[in-house]
């Protein structure tokens with residue numbers, strides 16, 4: 001059985017933990033760097049990336065999570081988590097974990113679409129389209145050759161993968177569709 005952590009400093013933590021439990025894996029709310037050694041993978045949830053970065057630095061989880069991923073463990077970043085894992089943030093000097101070769105635009109869907117839900121096709125998932133919930137979502141504006149695009153909305157890339165790192169601009173944990181989480185667990 002795989003053990004999946006959810007970074008629990010800020011944001012949508014409990015929904016991820018419930019989804020992990022629902023697929024028969026073990027979920028752990030991660031608040032301290034010493035918890036990382038028990039994990040096969042870590043989810044960086046949605047929330048507010050600036051706040052999450054600040055708290056990760058404060059609790060010594062920024063460099064330690066980066067090292068965790070660099071030793072071959074899995075990372076799933078949703079929404080703010082997609083921002084934090086990117087190589088860089090468009091028009092910003094804000095530091096990122098640089099775990100996937102992407103450039104991201106924060107709040108990239110604009111005001112009129114601050115929050116919306118739509119069905120999307122995600123590469124690698126079999127069956128029907130995936131229900132994607134976007135909340136002040138970012139998107140990926142550039143994908144380097146190391147990374148692979150997985151899904152688009154309005155010609156904007158909203159999911160990508162590089163090795164054991166999977167990122168989504170939407171919130172899979174807010175629906176009952178666990179296929180993306182299962183995909184993540186299957187590659188750990």
Ligand code: GLN
Nearest residue numbers: 046047048049079080135
């Ligand atoms: N707009 C937020 C950010 O850039 C992300 C929103 C979310 O995670 N739902 O941090």
